[in-house]
Amino acid sequence: MGLQVGSNPMSMDAIAALLVERFAGELEDVRIQEPDTVVARCAREKLKDVAARLKADADAGYETLNWIAGVDRETGFESVYHVYSWKTNTYLELHVDLPRETPEVDTVTGVWPAADWHERESWDMVGIVYLGHPDPRRILLKDDFVGHPLRKDYVDLAENHPHV
Amino acid sequence: MYDQFESPEPDEAVKLALRRIDEATARGEGSDVDGLAFNEVVVNMGPQHPSTHGVLRLVVTLDGELVKDVIPVIGYLHRCKEKLAERRTYFQYIPIVDRTEYVASINCEWAYVMTVEKLAGIQVTRRAEFIRVITGELMRIASHLVAVGTFTADLSPLGTAMVFYMFRDREIILDLMEELTGARMMFNYFRFGGVRYDLPDGWTSKCRDYLQKFPKMIKEYEALVDDNAIFLQRTQGKGVITQQDVIDYGITGPNARASGVELDLRRSRPYSVYPELDFEVRTEQHGDIFDRYRVRMDEMRESVKIIEQCLDMLPKGPVQVGSLRAPYVITPPPGSCYVGQENPRGEFGTYIESDGSRYPYRLKYRDPCFCNLQIFPKLLSGNKIADAVAISGSIDLVLGGIDR
């Protein structure tokens, strides 16, 4: 009949157990955040593989990407992926830690096409480089903007505001 | 002769469009007329344009009248909301959330306030929950009136008449909201644990009067538009969003429901008192422009039903938790939370990370129009430019949310 919401509902514990079982080495620190989100961490090298397998999973396929956020932790960066599973009607929040000097991670646009603009915004605002992104341009700021505003150590430069 | 003219340097988006034309020609896919290598022209439907709703810039690659490719350029309304959040207390930030999707600002406030309440563990009073639903659904009706009005305005002078009739109905809603909150568009009404003001005397009877008259107005609008053969010919079968697109691009709201996907966050991820209310999730099967229009009209009727039920079920009690003064400075415990809410345009949510201080550490918006806009290149290609205008009107974009 087409796309249905929640065609395979499972309890949150069952989903968490399923993820722990199937993604034993890759997803760490799987915990449940009420009422319907599973939070997990993933290493950045394994992200591409994990993403593809998460999407293709038969019981809880996380087929839709909701958003990607870039966060500046003082000690490093973090790329947060929020994905949705139609079958179980639940969310999964993936946190990927990135080192401070080289905030690079593989793009997931091959897995979730919606990642395109979200990753561009993360690059634009926080400065996380998504390797392999088809169109790495700034999205919200002007093309020759210098710096990444949502970083905690961002200082506003005069050359970014020539009209003021 | 040409020295006095300086062509401006094409910017990144136009350069990208030109590069794509070159690549397509190199691959042999460029349109070939009389031995000319390519026939496409890159045209800018600039940020100021009567047909793009808001400051949206579309770099359109045209082949004659056919749209080959569209590159949307956004950011003209960027107001650094996410950075502003890091320097304001949670309470000081509420008016700023209002201005995200300004057409239905109650729903934006609702998502933010729900997220903070979940982070801080604040309970909402029952009367306030019902008032939240009433105002949220009233603004849903107002937002759909704007969406459908401006969409039909793109099609013809008939539409410009429709805009005025629909705005006239919207005025009554804004009058109701003004009486309740003091503002017509940016309400600053929700508080953590409740709402700021209680319903004034006589408000419920005015609201009921309006709800009595409104379904007849919807019928009038449908009679003007639905039955019009020219309108049907222009909107049926065009701009189809398939269910695969809904999955791939995260499209939510009426755009997804018009493609047969029964995704409504009020049902699938219920919040507030929606589980106790009886309403239908309206879907249509074809996913074209006409269906998106129909879903919005039907949703207005459902909203009327919801508001009537809420007015009947409205309990007595306080509208704010604790004493009458709202908690001005709250410090949620460290942690992060995301709550999505059914905005008239789709799923609007805020992801807040708190580090225990009185300012949020990171605030990220999940904006429905941002996600819906990604499908533009795919949706508009292959259509004539006039259809492109109709399609972009039917997606219902509000640039405030896209650019934040």
Next chain:
Amino acid sequence: MVDIIVGILRAILFVVISYAVVFVAALVNIVFERRALAFMQDRHGPNRTGPHGVLQSIADAFKMMGKEDFRPLLADPFLFTLAPVTVMIGAVAIQLVIPYTGGLMATSLNVGIIFLVAITSFTTLSILLGGWSSRNKYSLVGALRAAAQMISYEIPMILGLIIVAMVVGSLRIEAVVAFQSGYEWIVFYAPFSFLIFYIASIAELNRGPFDLPESESELVSGYGTEYSGMRFGMFFLNEYAGMTIMSMVAVTLFFGGWMGPFAGAIDFWGVDWIGIVWFLAKTYVLVFALIWIRLSLPRLQVDQLMAFAWKVLIPLGLLNILATAAIMLWVPSWKWGLAVFSWVAFFAFVGLLDPILKRRLRKLRERQPVVSA
């Protein structure tokens, strides 16, 4: 010798009066339309300049005249200026044959109806000139499309007019008006022909649901993109003047011209002064109908436009002529026969067009695929 001088003076007087009529009609129509549209859209419209806003057009005209006059560097200098100058020739020249009232007629051509039809093509020429001389790809495309539309719709217009000639038996406009004395208006005998003529004339004017050429502001404006200031003003005024002129033609041929109660009462200098009142009143009823139609219908797309002309109006117009001719030849009291046929055809067209279109659309809809993952 004196005749030649009098002739030249008469010609000059005619030109001056015609241009005056065209400009005044255009200015009046602009304000009339803005206020009528506003009234139907539940708002006021311009009501500040002058009592009830009647001086708004004059203010707009001053504004337009004060704009910077430029022409694109690459545009053909002579043709670019020629186009707006010649655009009003059609509207002006038609008044050669329209009787404003008994005795007030420029000239009585014995091929009046043919002259009417020939002169209405002039606007097409000017639009093409304007679009081509702008050296702008989009202007040219817009002008070509406007020309295609206007040429296509001239044919149904003529097909509607032929009935008038058949019924009256003469091509002289005076004879047409005289035939309609005593409330024997041709529209009562042949409403179907009037309908065909009227719809075609709306498309000729680029008005109402047929305004695709001027609505290209969806992307770029059509033939008028490179024109600004008074050059554009000329195209703009011509469109509004055309509304009045075309309504005058319709009134003259179908609605009895200047005939009406007490039309011949005041006869001064050989001119019936009450006739003008009736003429203008009937004309402005038709102008209001044009504005009303514009407001009520969405714009037709270019393929719908052409299909409507060639597949609907022209075949029906031809059938109408055949039927009228048959009735006039073989039915003894042909006036009654014609009236019966034409009214039946009128109601059939009005009643059946919509359901037929809707049924086709419904069938298309059923065949449209339902989206699924």
